[in-house]
Amino acid sequence: MATTASAAAVPPSYDTPEGVDIRGRYDPEFASILTRDALVFVAGLQREFRSAVRYAMERRREAQRRYDAGELPRFDPATRPIREGGWACSPLPPVIANRTVEITGPAQPRKMVINALNSGAKVFMADFEDALSPTWENLMSGQVNLRDAVAGTITFRDAARGREYKLNESPATLFVRPRGWHLPEAHVLIDGEPAIGCLVDFGLYFFHNHAAFRAGQGAGSGPFFYLPKMEHSREAGIWNGVFERAERVAGIERGSIRATVLVETLPAVFQMDEILHELRHHSAGLNCGRWDYIFSYVKTFRARPDRLLPDRALVGMAQHFMRSYSHLLIRTCHRRGVHAMGGMAAQIPIKDDAAANEAALELVRKDKLREVRAGHDGTWAAHPGLIPAIQEVFEGHLGGKPNQIDVAAGDGDSGAITEEDLLQPPRGARTVEGLRLNTRVGVQYLASWLAGSGSVPLYNLMEDAATAEISRVQNWQWLRHGATLDAGGVEVRATPELLARVVEEEMARVEAEVGAERFRRGRYTEAGRIFSRQCTAPELDDFLTLDAYNLVVVHHPEASPSKL
Ligand SMILES: CC(=O)SCCNC(=O)CCNC(=O)[C@H](O)C(C)(C)COP(=O)(O)OP(=O)(O)OC[C@H]1O[C@@H](n2cnc3c(N)ncnc32)[C@H](O)[C@@H]1OP(=O)(O)O
Ligand SMILES: O=CC(=O)O
Ligand SMILES: [Mg+2]
Secondary structure, eight states, X not given: OOOOTTOTTSOOOOOOOTTEEEOSOOOHHHHTTSOHHHHHHHHHHHHHHHHHHHHHHHHHHHHHHHHHTTOOOOOOGGGHHHHHSOOOOOOOOGGGSOOSEEEEEESOSHHHHHHHHTSSOSEEEEESSXXXXXXHHHHHHHHHHHHHHHHTOOEEEETTTTEEEEOOSSOOEEEEEOOOTTOEEEEEEETTEEEEHHHHHHHHHHHHHHHXXXXXXXXXXXXXXXXXXOOSHHHHHHHHHHHHHHHXXXXXXXXXXXXXXXXXXXXXXXXXHHHHHHTTTTEEEEEEOHHHHHHHHHHHTTTOGGXXXXXXXXXXXXXXXXXXXXXXXXXXXXXXXXXXXXXXXOBOOOTTOHHHHHHHHHHHXXXXXXXXXXXXXXXXXXXGGGHHHHHHHHHHHHTTOSOOTTOSOOTTOOSOOOHHHHHOOOOOOOBHHHHHHHHHHHHHHHHHHHTTOSOEEETTXXXXXXXXXXXXXXXXXXXXXXXXXXXXSOEEEOOHHHHHHHHHHHHHHHHHHHOHHHHHHTTHHHHHHHXXXXXXXXXXXXXXXXXXXXXXXXXSSOOSOOOO
C-alpha cells in the first residue's frame, strides 16, 4: 500500500509488489530506495537464484564434512583444463586501470563515505560486509548514502563540530561489497522467507545507480563490486548469472558490471582460475582477504588437533602458507589479465603517541612494500591517514605505470606453488596472553557490532568481523583440542574453566578501560555471554555474524521473531 498524505490514521508503509513484505522500520528516505520497481527487481533475483544458492550452501556443508573426516582441500582434477588453458578475462575498463590505493569503510555513517571518496585513494570500497553491522538502519542508510554519492549530491553537516562535508573535484571510484551468500535479510521477506542478504544489497544498489554510473563513467564501465567469502567457483557462477540478469533487465552492455573476488577462504585458494573463468566477462581481479583467510584456515581444519594456530598476532604474511597464497593469487590474476589486489594492514594512526604512530606507519609501509614487490597491483588502506604512505610505496615501485599486470610473478615467487605450500601449518607460540587478547577484542567487537558499529579501533588496530572471527575461532579451536598454552614459562591447558576465568578477568579489565558508565550502557555483558558460548560450543558456529544476527533484527511493527 502506498503512503498518502490523507492517510493520517494509517501508519505509512512501503509500496510492495506481490510476494514481498518489508518488516523494517518505515522511513521516507528508505522508501525512496525500497520502491516498488526496485523490489520487483530484487524479488526477481531472489526467485531466479535462491535454489542455486541453497544448493551451494549445502555443498559447502558437504565439503566441510569431508574436511572433518580428514580430507584436505586441493586442486580439483576435473577442472585442470581450466587451470591449464590459455584464456584471459575481458579487458579491464580504463577507468579502473589504476587501483594502487583503495580505501575501505562501511557504507554508513554518511560522513565516512564522503571522507573515503575524498581521501585521495583511487577506489573506495563501500562495505555492507565485514565493516558493517547489518542493522536495518545501517543497510538502508548505506543505500541512501551510496545513491547520493553516485549522483554526486552527497553532503553532511556535523552540527557538533560545525563542519560541512561534500564531495571534492575528483572523488575515488566506487566499488560496493555486498554481504556473503550465507547471510539472510530478515527485514525483507520474499514469498514468505527472508531474502538472501547479498541480493538485497546488490539489487538495490544496482537498480538505483547503474544509470547514473553509466552517465558518469561511460558505457560499459560499472557499477563495480567486491564479492566476499566464496568457497567454490560455483558461487562465482551464481554471481555471474546475477550480473547477466541485471545487465539484461537494465539494458546495458554485457560486461559493464565488474567485480573483484576476495580470495578469503581456504577452499577458494584452490579455485582461483575457476572463479576467474566463471566471471571472465565481469572480472576485475582477485584480492587477498587475508583476515578472513586466516579465519577460514581454522574453520576448515576445525577437527584437526595437528593444525592449531599460534597466537593471532603471529599469523602474518611471513608465514609460508600466507606467502604462498599471495604469490599464487598474483600469478593467477596476471596470467588472466586482471588486477591482483593486496589486503588490509590492520594498523591505524595512533593520535596520542607520535613514536608509536611512526612505528605503526612503518609496519604498514613494510607490508605494502612486500605486496608491491611480490607483484600486487594495488592494496587496501583502512584509514585516510595511511594513504600518502601507501601511495608513495606503490607509486614509487610502479614508476608511473597504473598496474603491473604485465609482470608474470614478482619477488619471492620461486616457482610452482603446491597444495602443501598452501596448507603448511603456521608456526609460533600459543599463549594464555593470546587467549586473553582474543577474548578482550572479541567481546568488545561483539558489543560494538550489537550496538550497530561493524568496524572499530581497538588497541590501535582496526577490528572488523573478519579479524574478530579469528579471535573467536582460535579460542574455540584451542579449547576444543585442549591446546597447551604458555603462561609465562608454565604450560597450562586450554579448558572451559580457564576460559571462564579469562572472560571474567578480561571483562573486568574492559570495564576499567572503557569506564563503568559506558560499560553499563553498552552491550558488553551480553557480548561476553555470547562470546563465551561461541568459544565453548560443541560444534563451531559457521559465522559469529550469523549466530548473532537475530539480535540486531528489529521488526516493525513489532512482530514475531524472524524466521531464519
Ligand atoms: C578485513 C577487512 O574486511 S578490511 C575492510 C573492512 N574494514 C574496514 O573497512 C575498516 C575501515 N576503517 C574504519 O572503519 C575506521 O578507520 C576505524 C573504525 C577503524 C577508525 O575510525 P575512527 O575511530 O573514526 O578514526 P579516527 O577518529 O582516526 O578518524 C579520523 C577521521 O578519519 C575518518 N576516517 C577514518 N577511517 C576512515 C575510513 N576508512 N574511510 C573514511 N574516513 C575514515 C573519520 O571519519 C574521521 O573524519 P573527521 O575528521 O571528518 O571526523
Ligand atoms: O575482507 C577482507 C579480509 O581480510 O577478510
Ligand atoms: Mg573479509
